[in-house]
Amino acid sequence: MASPVFDTHSVVRALHGVRSEWRAAQRRSSEPGGREFPSRDALAGIVESLKGVLFPMRLGPVDLRQESEDFYVGYTLDAALHALLTQVRLELRLVDGVPAGTQPTQVVQQFALALPAIRRLLDSDVLAAFHGDPAARSVDEVLLCYPGVLAMVHHRLAHQLYRQGLPLLARIVAELAHSSTGIDIHPGASIGAGFFIDHGTGVVIGETTVIGERVRLYQNVTLGAKRFYTDAQGHLEKGQPRHPIVEDDVVIYAGATVLGRVTLGQGATIGGNVWVTQDVPRGAHVTQASARQEPRTVPESVLA
Amino acid sequence: MASPVFDTHSVVRALHGVRSEWRAAQRRSSEPGGREFPSRDALAGIVESLKGVLFPMRLGPVDLRQESEDFYVGYTLDAALHALLTQVRLELRLVDGVPAGTQPTQVVQQFALALPAIRRLLDSDVLAAFHGDPAARSVDEVLLCYPGVLAMVHHRLAHQLYRQGLPLLARIVAELAHSSTGIDIHPGASIGAGFFIDHGTGVVIGETTVIGERVRLYQNVTLGAKRFYTDAQGHLEKGQPRHPIVEDDVVIYAGATVLGRVTLGQGATIGGNVWVTQDVPRGAHVTQASARQEPRTVPESVLA
Amino acid sequence: MASPVFDTHSVVRALHGVRSEWRAAQRRSSEPGGREFPSRDALAGIVESLKGVLFPMRLGPVDLRQESEDFYVGYTLDAALHALLTQVRLELRLVDGVPAGTQPTQVVQQFALALPAIRRLLDSDVLAAFHGDPAARSVDEVLLCYPGVLAMVHHRLAHQLYRQGLPLLARIVAELAHSSTGIDIHPGASIGAGFFIDHGTGVVIGETTVIGERVRLYQNVTLGAKRFYTDAQGHLEKGQPRHPIVEDDVVIYAGATVLGRVTLGQGATIGGNVWVTQDVPRGAHVTQASARQEPRTVPESVLA
Amino acid sequence: MASPVFDTHSVVRALHGVRSEWRAAQRRSSEPGGREFPSRDALAGIVESLKGVLFPMRLGPVDLRQESEDFYVGYTLDAALHALLTQVRLELRLVDGVPAGTQPTQVVQQFALALPAIRRLLDSDVLAAFHGDPAARSVDEVLLCYPGVLAMVHHRLAHQLYRQGLPLLARIVAELAHSSTGIDIHPGASIGAGFFIDHGTGVVIGETTVIGERVRLYQNVTLGAKRFYTDAQGHLEKGQPRHPIVEDDVVIYAGATVLGRVTLGQGATIGGNVWVTQDVPRGAHVTQASARQEPRTVPESVLA
Amino acid sequence: MASPVFDTHSVVRALHGVRSEWRAAQRRSSEPGGREFPSRDALAGIVESLKGVLFPMRLGPVDLRQESEDFYVGYTLDAALHALLTQVRLELRLVDGVPAGTQPTQVVQQFALALPAIRRLLDSDVLAAFHGDPAARSVDEVLLCYPGVLAMVHHRLAHQLYRQGLPLLARIVAELAHSSTGIDIHPGASIGAGFFIDHGTGVVIGETTVIGERVRLYQNVTLGAKRFYTDAQGHLEKGQPRHPIVEDDVVIYAGATVLGRVTLGQGATIGGNVWVTQDVPRGAHVTQASARQEPRTVPESVLA
Amino acid sequence: MASPVFDTHSVVRALHGVRSEWRAAQRRSSEPGGREFPSRDALAGIVESLKGVLFPMRLGPVDLRQESEDFYVGYTLDAALHALLTQVRLELRLVDGVPAGTQPTQVVQQFALALPAIRRLLDSDVLAAFHGDPAARSVDEVLLCYPGVLAMVHHRLAHQLYRQGLPLLARIVAELAHSSTGIDIHPGASIGAGFFIDHGTGVVIGETTVIGERVRLYQNVTLGAKRFYTDAQGHLEKGQPRHPIVEDDVVIYAGATVLGRVTLGQGATIGGNVWVTQDVPRGAHVTQASARQEPRTVPESVLA
Numbered sequence A, B, C, D, E, F: 001m002a003s004p005v006f007d008t009h010s011v012v013r014a015l016h017g018v019r020s021e022w023r024a025a026q027r028r029s030s031e032p033g034g035r036e037f038p039s040r041d042a043l044a045g046i047v048e049s050l051k052g053v054l055f056p057m058r059l060g061p062v063d064l065r066q067e068s069e070d071f072y073v074g075y076t077l078d079a080a081l082h083a084l085l086t087q088v089r090l091e092l093r094l095v096d097g098v099p100a101g102t103q104p105t106q107v108v109q110q111f112a113l114a115l116p117a118i119r120r121l122l123d124s125d126v127l128a129a130f131h132g133d134p135a136a137r138s139v140d141e142v143l144l145c146y147p148g149v150l151a152m153v154h155h156r157l158a159h160q161l162y163r164q165g166l167p168l169l170a171r172i173v174a175e176l177a178h179s180s181t182g183i184d185i186h187p188g189a190s191i192g193a194g195f196f197i198d199h200g201t202g203v204v205i206g207e208t209t210v211i212g213e214r215v216r217l218y219q220n221v222t223l224g225a226k227r228f229y230t231d232a233q234g235h236l237e238k239g240q241p242r243h244p245i246v247e248d249d250v251v252i253y254a255g256a257t258v259l260g261r262v263t264l265g266q267g268a269t270i271g272g273n274v275w276v277t278q279d280v281p282r283g284a285h286v287t288q289a290s291a292r293q294e295p296r297t298v299p300e301s302v303l304a
Helices: A008-025 A040-054 A066-094 A104-113 A115-132 A139-145 A147-163 A167-181 A288-293 B008-025 B040-054 B066-094 B104-132 B139-145 B147-163 B167-181 B288-293 C008-025 C040-054 C066-094 C104-132 C139-145 C147-163 C167-181 C288-293 D008-025 D040-054 D066-094 D104-132 D139-145 D147-163 D167-181 D288-293 E008-025 E040-054 E066-094 E104-113 E115-132 E139-145 E147-163 E167-181 E288-293 F008-025 F040-054 F066-094 F104-113 F115-132 F139-145 F147-163 F167-181 F288-293
Strands: A222-224 A257-259 B222-224 B257-259 C222-224 C257-259 D222-224 D257-259 E222-224 E257-259 F222-224 F257-259
Touching: A008 C066, A008 C104, A008 E066, A040 A066, A040 A115, A040 A147, A040 A167, A066 A104, A066 A167, A066 B008, A066 D066, A066 E008, A104 A115, A104 B008, A115 A139, A115 A147, A115 B008, A139 B167, A147 A167, A147 B167, A167 C139, A167 C147, B008 D066, B040 B066, B040 B104, B040 B147, B040 B167, B066 B104, B066 B167, B066 C008, B066 D008, B066 F066, B104 B139, B104 B147, B104 C008, B139 C167, B147 B167, B147 C167, C008 F066, C040 C066, C040 C104, C040 C147, C040 C167, C066 C104, C066 C167, C066 E066, C066 F008, C104 C139, C104 C147, C147 C167, D008 F066, D008 F104, D008 F115, D040 D066, D040 D104, D040 D147, D040 D167, D066 D104, D066 D167, D066 E008, D104 D139, D104 D147, D104 E008, D139 E167, D147 D167, D147 E167, D167 F139, D167 F147, E040 E066, E040 E115, E040 E147, E040 E167, E066 E104, E066 E167, E066 F008, E104 E115, E104 F008, E115 E139, E115 E147, E115 F008, E139 F167, E147 E167, E147 F167, F040 F066, F040 F115, F040 F147, F040 F167, F066 F104, F066 F167, F104 F115, F115 F139, F115 F147, F147 F167
Parallel strands: A222 A257, B222 B257, C222 C257, D222 D257, E222 E257, F222 F257
Antiparallel strands: none
């Protein structure tokens, strides 16, 4: 008898063995059962629907007409919320520390109620991009073309999920934007109205960052942590604020790196490629030249 | 009676309210009507078709055979041009300042006539990549695998649209490449033959940049503006040249930043991470060490 | 008679002319025939299948259940290997220098036999990411969300293809990850167990890089070549090791650039944005401040 | 030079020649231009949408919930009406004899207003099927499974289009049902409430047929014309009623053929395979045995 | 303000009204909630999977290879059974009279265990078709091309569902075949091995039909009921056997109609278009001529 | 340990056993290998392409314009012929008796050369339908809506395949039409120009039928065989002509059955439901009444 082209069976057995080792090491069940993990594809679909719900005439279906907007919004929202409910249940089931009595339906309802405020914030971001870029011709162009605006649509939805105790769903929503824009905003970051990232590739914004209103960033800016804080036993203290506070009207040019729980004062300007590890006063202009004057004593590990 | 799972209706109402506010603020019509904006999906389809038209045996359908190339090119081109015509009409309708008598069909016909020259330029880019990267094994590999080449296919099409007075369509075509390559070339940039970007993530090239022939760039290079020029009333002067001129045979290594309307002379080499805000003479080699010697007087805000 | 909307025929003729010129210049055949080049779409499908084969319950189909894992793995693996066989044949046909007697089926079988070891290495990468990021909540989250882990799944498959003499297939697999993560790892790079890239956008790792175990990298790190080595005749010597050696337990923070065949000694830490062109001793901490003290004599062209 | 595998070019030329002959014979334009004919695929999509509009919880999307019905109905209806508008315009443009001033939008609006009455009629058909078939377990099963009910959904929509002067759109809608059920009802046929066709394959109902309420038919029943009426010049008189009148509560068993403008009186029963070409009195039972007694004088050409 | 193109809102309201009337009349809940009805699309997918499970190398994926059959069968079967489980739960929930303790998983497991016997029966049907049609060239052609064989694949699956108390799922499976073949076999019909229907359009086989082994049928054959039996109160007695018994080796030619609980004796032949309402002895040949001699006393209502 | 939901493994084993029995009985190889059988899906795609090739402006893509017809036809034809070549190779490999030296490419080339004549014949069928149905409004409507015309498009392609020694491909093409129209024409039937089938459900036309020009048929007409001819050993003689000859200008009304190698003379009319087993003279009108007068001596087994 002819032999098969490939010895698939022995590879299957070997892979089975490696999986068993992993599960034993991870104390995972080897019992029958299905996958119980939120789905990236499902989240992607939900976010697409929510984009249409938030901006029906610009991000909804091309054949939508204004007189049917509410019909479309209502139907799409309801379907998206039920799809989200499934994912919320999956995340809550994974978590040990969920407060008893957390109702997935209440979580989703609360998320839905936040959407109008999110739309309002996104409108401010769109206007900021329009006013911040002399090349922009219309607010519609900004919403449709600018990766920085797309990243904020994802972030404002992800941040809401994060605040409601759904960090994994939030992370997936954020990574979807990261993959298509190169902009990596942790869902935990708190960002005020009128935020604008131009170009954007390589931007990293850490979990405990706090950003005020009307802030503007360029590509490759990092708002990171200097180091992780550990307690007396050397365990990471996860709750600690460790990323910058950026006050209103700050501008940070391309390639600048701001590390640690420093404060960039209102209206400050951080020049391109500058490295900042100390507070910057209100209205100051920091350049490579000026930055070089300052004493540098901390190890510059960048963590976001 | 049981109540619905989610109170969708009140969210729909609230979103309706926010949209109305936005439209009032933007002086948009609240009258019935459809969307009248170019479509990113439509443009993506058109670009895919044009890739096949330009390189039928490499980017066209896998089952294409050389003896049917012209059939394929003709059919695909005709369909793509009609699809483009629809998008051109949508952009021209948005614009106030279109010269009276601009015929969408003539615009598209002119675009079509430019395709052979675009193919010729792209051939030169492919050869430049092939010769510029010792790892490249064939010109076909370069066309299929190199993000820098893909970015140039988009750019040369986008630049033609830009020159024909279609900046929005041009921008959408550029952003499609930005999203999948991390390379952000403004459609306004003028780029000569034999251009090659290696690796490419994080590259930003501004609107009024002028690049000569046989220029080579690495990842994270920025060709940006120092500042925006404003007229006496403080209004941005949009037409002003504000990005670098890069002459023939220049090489710019990774992370270098060149700002403002400076000229990099023919054959100059800009080292990695170097910061350039002044003219560089022909054939010069600029490194971090040499750059540090020079006086730095301008604020280094990086704008592209 | 009315004339057609567009003069498609003359564009078709002109494009035909440009293609003929190119083929003549490239000494390509103008004879009838089909495309004979590996397909990016085919490779993308194969990699998707292999992800499911390697991690069936997390990257396989959502409705998969543990009791059917082996069925799924066997069926999917067999189909993927046959699809890969087609691509392997296409690449081997392109190559002049393939050792006589190289059997595509044996090449694919050898690839299949390497999968269990690849899974084991990827498990170590997942654990490294989980332990390296205080924000990570579970190993599953890491596998599903982290672009650095996705890049390693692609790299470990691509590296195996590269080692088996299939550099073009390897490159396509690597570029698929580059496009969606912004992380650009040459398939030739040799990387030990427990490797973790955080954030990742802008990372570039060159072909002859050698990385030990438990190494950690942040965004925008470049492990590149200082220059290409040429022999007496000025030809590039492609086989020459020209990228860094990174020993076990090294950490390299964001924006750092390491160039040339230098060695970063075991346990060394390279600070953010630091520029390294010389060996770093074991356990050393290199910062911008310390780096600036050292003499710099080499031109810093960064090549990866 | 190798020759192509197939001589496609000469076949293309020959087909071109045959098309030219056809167009010359049909006095069609050979000038450039696009297709201007309603689309079967478009109609299929519109009918699918209207099914969901009419029966949202049973034929709409599986994830629809009752509290969102009106949102779904409104959005889907609006999109379907605009899609229908495109098709209506295409049909009206083809027609010479359209009354001047016929507004496509008014035609579509009138169609929309008829939908609630159509739903009501279809409810009566569903109930008739449920009561007429002892195997039916629920009205939902009837709506989802019975080809006779599906055929009536199409017919009642097609008949409305037919009455509004859109015979071509009506025909396409009818043929879609014919193809999937084997039931061929001309859109011109007038059919009362509570109509039920069991099994249905092979049923043919002609254009001028008039059917009362609560009528029941089985498979392979033909309600056809005996012959076409011609005027003195031998031209077909198309307006002439030439198919049967079937009064309320008639039952017609499988394979029966009823030809010409005969009347089947209220409550009559026509047995299987019976051939009827004369009026049948109220309440009569016609069987093959009884039918055979009657004189037969007409040629039995069956035309529907 | 311009008015909308269509007055969609009033149509939505009117349709809402009609739905409410229907729900009130049907005593349906108007409370919020989702659809709880088996899905035709889901069943279609399950049947497609089961076809591949039963005949992997002929109806499975084109790229399947024999050495991977069991992998494919196992994976596909497991997924199909879980999908079926969902549908079984939906049907059982609809039913009032399900015996307490009926476990959906046990129902599905029992169904799975019946598959090998179903395959064996279908093999006998394939052979019967191959031997019964002189035009058939191979058993593979028969399985791939013959609508009569396709109808039997559906029927044997549907009959198993019917026997396990899932008449609605069974009906949907049967109607899928009816729609694509024109052959209408009630899932309740009991059919022995080696059954063959040639051409098939218009065949109707009723619920309580019992068919022996090696029976052959042609197009437009009806095996129906003469009338419905009613009890003293005039209610339909649904359990009553009311369709024919067809013994082994009977042949029934095109257009023949057999009505009521008559028995066609072993080896009998029923001629084309013959009408049979009485028992037929073993080995008899019934033709139109012979049939016409017999007294006919029953009304020939044909019901299946 | 929990047990799996379903005991899939034992079902897989049992199905494996049944397959092995079948293969042993059929003397099929149990050796590893792939499927080597023509694909229904592939044929469906090829026929769709050929429809567009034959009628580009009516059955081709909706966005096609007349000035690009030849481009479209050439590209689509070339791709369809190469796809057909794959299927031709598969069928020829299955056959033992293929004449040595039969070249698949020549077979396909010959098929291609026949397409213009097929288009001409189909034009005559379209005109026949247009003139034969008073309800038809235009030749375009006929081509788009009439199942009888669709069946002929398939038949004329299938007949060409049949004549070129590809009966299996021919059969698959015919069954695709059978499934969607209920019209079952054996690919072997020879049919002259100007053929029209109205309604069509249930029509069966046997393999050796010969039909002249301008013939018209209605639904449920059978042109079948009386019996199979067997030679002295009782073996079926497959080559024997056994179906009717229908001369020019014959009309056959619904439900008529014509059996055996009888000739319907030029211009004859066969009434509805008539049963014909003897020659019919030129111009004769056969009705049920007249038919009943004739002696009937043959057993009326209907075989097609």
